Every structure is written in structure tokens, then in C-alpha cells.
Amino acid sequence: NAGVTQTPKFQVLKTGQSMTLQCAQDMNHNSMYWYRQDPGMGLRLIYYSASEGTTDKGEVPNGYNVSRLNKREFSLRLESAAPSQTSVYFCASTREADTQYFGPGTRLTVL
Amino acid sequence: GDSVTQMEGPVTLSEEAFLTINCTYTATGYPSLFWYVQYPGEGLQLLLKATKADDKGSNKGFEATYRKETTSFHLEKGSVQVSDSAVYFCALTHTGTASKLTFGTGTRLQVTL
Numbered sequence: 001n002a003g004v005t006q007t008p009k010f011q012v013l014k015t016g017q018s019m020t021l022q023c024a025q026d027m028n029h030n031s032m033y034w035y036r037q038d039p040g041m042g043l044r045l046i047y048y049s050a051s052e053g054t055t056d057k058g059e060v061p062n063g064y065n066v067s068r069l070n071k072r073e074f075s076l077r078l079e080s081a082a083p084s085q086t087s088v089y090f091c092a093s094t095r096e097a098d099t100q101y102f103g104p105g106t107r108l109t110v111l
Numbered sequence: 112g113d114s115v116t117q118m119e120g121p122v123t124l125s126e127e128a129f130l131t132i133n134c135t136y137t138a139t140g141y142p143s144l145f146w147y148v149q150y151p152g153e154g155l156q157l158l159l160k161a162t163k164a165d166d167k168g169s170n171k172g173f174e175a176t177y178r179k180e181t182t183s184f185h186l187e188k189g190s191v192q193v194s195d196s197a198v199y200f201c202a203l204t205h206t207g208t209a210s211k212l213t214f215g216t217g218t219r220l221q222v223t224l
Contacts, residue, residue: 031209042200042214050209058211090154094210102154
């Protein structure tokens with residue numbers, strides 16, 4: 001089992017560019033999540049998908065969109081990147097009411 | 112809404128010292144409580160958890176007890192090692208909320224020889 005995988009590992013964008021962060025899990029988990037991690041702020045939930053076909057906003061959704069492509073894959077899209085979106089992004093997944101498993105993260109810099 | 116408060120870091124200890132990282136929470140009902148650890152350059156991984164009051168979670172020599180009366184879940188280890196150097200996150204979730212986690216800000220632990 002690979003667990004939760006994320007691509008890319010690193011990315012540098014210019015302000016206004018768009019990109020999609022990819023996440024996949026092979027644990028047959030129903031729920032998937034996108035977080036961002038900023039210094040001194042812990043992890044904050046951007047969007048989540050409780051089950052295939054559903055998505056909901058988290059604490060900091062502005063500037064992001066998501067797609068739950070199928071049960072395995074959950075992508076995060078930045079339509080017009082801003083410097084405030086410089087962060088480390090983590091994807092996670094879980095069976096219902098259980099431990100979340102995290103991917104290795106994507107370090108994004110927006111210039 | 113829910114919140115988790117952790118002690119500010121960094122915490123710097125010598126190897127074999129006793130570790131306590133404080134965590135308190137504000138939440139309605141009876142959340143499940145977690146400690147996650149993040150080693151340098153990696154994602155978070157579960158260290159231990161407790162799902163009801165007075166439960167003790169333990170793993171790799173770390174322990175934490177779910178104290179409902181003080182709304183606390185302090186992390187302890189009797190003798191830390193250099194390999195324990197990492198960032199530790201306290202978190203909570205409620206059943207029936209799609210398992211969304213609320214995290215504390217994290218506490219960096221540095222263990223020296």
C-alpha cells in the first residue's frame with residue numbers, strides 16, 4: 001500500500017497562474033481532506049469530501065476549488081494564485097470516525 | 112466552535128529528560144482526542160489517540176490521558192531520545208462531523224545529546 005500520495009512535491013508559481021494539486025489514496029477510505037500548514041498556525045482545513053460525490057468548505061476555502069474525481073482521488077485547484085497561498089498543502093483520508101492518514105505534502109511558493 | 116490550545120515551543124530537552132507538552136481543548140460534548148507527530152520534511156502521522164474520558168492513549172513510550180474535568184490531553188514521555196525531535200500536534204474531532212480535525216498550532220521539540 002502506498003497510503004496517501006501527493007503530486008507535485010514542490011511548485012513555484014507566479015501570481016495569477018493556476019495549478020492543480022493531486023491527491024490519491026489506496027486505502028478505500030470514504031473521506032478525504034485538504035489542509036494548509038502555515039508557521040505558527042497549525043493545520044487549517046481548506047475543503048473536505050465526506051464521501052465520493054460530495055465536497056464541502058472547511059475553515060479557509062477562499063481562492064480554492066476541489067474535485068472528488070472518484071473514491072481514490074481528490075484534487076485541489078488554485079485558479080489564480082496569490083502570494084498569500086504560499087504554504088505547505090497536505091491531503092489526508094480516513095474511514096468514518098477514525099484516524100486520518102496524511103500524504104507527504106506539497107510545498108507551494110507563489111511569487 | 113471547537114479549539115485546541117498547545118504550549119508554545121520550541122521545547123529543548125537533553126536526551127533522557129522527561130517530556131510534557133500541554134494541550135487543552137474547548138469543545139461541546141465528548142470529542143475524540145489525538146496527538147500527531149510531524150518529523151522534518153514529512154507529513155503528519157498519528158502518535159496516539161483517546162476516544163472517551165479517562166482513556167489513556169500510548170505509543171512508542173508516549174502517553175496522554177483524556178481528562179474531561181480539566182479538558183486536557185497532555186503528552187508525556189519518561190525519557191526522550193534525539194529521534195523524538197519533531198513537531199507535535201494536538202487535535203480533536205467529533206463523531207458525525209465527517210471526522211474533521213481541529214488542530215492546535217503545534218509544539219516543536221528539540222532533543223540534544
